[in-house]
Amino acid sequence: MRKFRTFRKFQWPAALFLLCLPLAAAAHSGATGIVKERMDRMKDIGRATKVIAGMFKGDQPYDAAAVRAAADAIAELAGPAMTEKFPAGSLDKPTEALPEIWRDWARFEQMAEDLRREAAAVSALAANGPAQFGEGYLFDTSSDAPAGPAATRMLATCRACHQAFRQKD
Ligand code: HEC
Numbered sequence: 001m002r003k004f005r006t007f008r009k010f011q012w013p014a015a016l017f018l019l020c021l022p023l024a025a026a027a028h029s030g031a032t033g034i035v036k037e038r039m040d041r042m043k044d045i046g047r048a049t050k051v052i053a054g055m056f057k058g059d060q061p062y063d064a065a066a067v068r069a070a071a072d073a074i075a076e077l078a079g080p081a082m083t084e085k086f087p088a089g090s091l092d093k094p095t096e097a098l099p100e101i102w103r104d105w106a107r108f109e110q111m112a113e114d115l116r117r118e119a120a121a122v123s124a125l126a127a128n129g130p131a132q133f134g135e136g137y138l139f140d141t142s143s144d145a146p147a148g149p150a151a152t153r154m155l156a157t158c159r160a161c162h163q164a165f166r167q168k169d
Pocket of ligand 1: 038040042043045046074094108112154157161162
């Protein structure tokens with residue numbers, strides 16, 4: 001049996017990130033239209049991310065099929081599927097989106113696309129197990145690279161986009 005190194009580097013950022021999810025989920029009853037649609041999709045992404053992070057943290061036993069399914073779900077909701085839910089100026093309450101999105105649309109699109117690519121990498125590497133071996137493996141989908149670095153990178157993209165384009169609670 002192959003053994004995987006512990007996932008220390010990942011644990012703190014993942015724990016902090018998960019703490020933020022329930023807060024976010026509480027904040028927006030009353031949304032309608034496109035704002036509600038994208039909030040609902042972000043919530044779906046949040047749920048899928050919890051599945052993945054729980055396993056990389058070691059809270060649940062690692063289940064490659066579940067990681068793959070969750071990562072596929074995120075990839076499908078990222079990229080253009082995400083950005084099309086942000087038509088120019090769609091800032092109806094209770095949105096947490098910031099007007100910076102349309103001032104720096106290229107960067108917003110790039111981050112949505114990064115998320116799509118990174119989630120696809122997590123899916124492709126899921127069968128190799130969770131271990132964290134470092135940057136060199138990040139998008140090496142042809143080897144037996146572990147899924148950990150790609151998952152770490154994916155969570156960093158969630159955070160980076162929220163920091164730039166979403167109101168703080
Ligand atoms: C390209 C930018 C971008 C990326 C990447 C991104 N988000 Fe978001 N996210 C947003 C924006 C903007 C909002 C606020 C949407 C609104 O309130 O209209 C948001 C809101 C949310 C919410 C709150 C939903 C709600 O009901 O208010 C959750 C949860 C969330 N994101 C989770 C995630 C997770 C998990 C990831 C990574 C796997 C992620 N997001 C990646 C931009 C992004």
